[in-house]
């Protein structure tokens with residue numbers, strides 16, 4: 001699998017949304033919730049190593065990946081993928097992984113954990129999955145946490161839209177989709193203009209709200225992870241190559257989606273070379289300060 005040759009040499013793609021393909025994420029943190037998601041994606045729950053993951057990415061022509069920690073322990077009762085674990089993976093593959101931390105906003109020590117993640121572990125951002133974590137980012141109760149992250153000067157990824165985590169089960173295992181509404185992050189962005197926010201995934205069924213906040217807030221961006229390009233809402237695809245071409249980034253949601261398959265599907269869209277470069281790596285390179 002190779003990218004269109006028009007992209008030439010040099011860095012060709014940065015995946016801004018990847019989870020560990022290991023037991024720590026799929027089995028320990030995810031457990032039954034992840035089984036539901038894997039069923040929905042038609043993905044296997046087979047684990048693999050970071051070396052195997054890296055080989056897969058190389059094969060797909062992807063140079064780097066943002067690796068995400070995960071802590072939704074209060075709501076799910078499952079153990080976290082710790083920030084230390086992600087930092088260790090990054091240290092073992094420093095030219096491949098960019099490490100993003102996770103803090104559970106319902107834990108009393110979340111502010112200290114956030115500070116440690118950046119100052120001690122040198123992680124480069126945060127990932128929130130508000131549906132799994134059961135919190136509303138616009139709730140003033142979390143103000144200290146987001147003021148701290150804004151001061152630390154690193155970006156936050158927020159889950160956007162529906163989730164398959166716990167999907168298809170009675171009551172969705174108790175999780176509430178409303179926390180995936182982009183308007184909650186719009187409110188947060190309004191109060192924290194120096195906090196860069198990436199709305200992960202085309203935020204079904206709120207893609208239009210997502211596009212609106214990306215247009216309105218200079219500090220809000222989005223990625224295309226979690227969906228093969230052929231299934232992404234037409235209006236999102238339209239904005240990605242026009243008004244939001246400097247704000248939309250490539251992501252997979254690995255290991256739920258196969259990187260080579262995503263890249264091949266993206267090439268099928270036939271975007272101009274300059275737009276492909278922006279989406280595949282230039283926008284991420286700029287935002288992450290690489």
Ligand SMILES: [Zn+2]
Nearest residue numbers: 017019226253
């Ligand atoms: Zn994800």
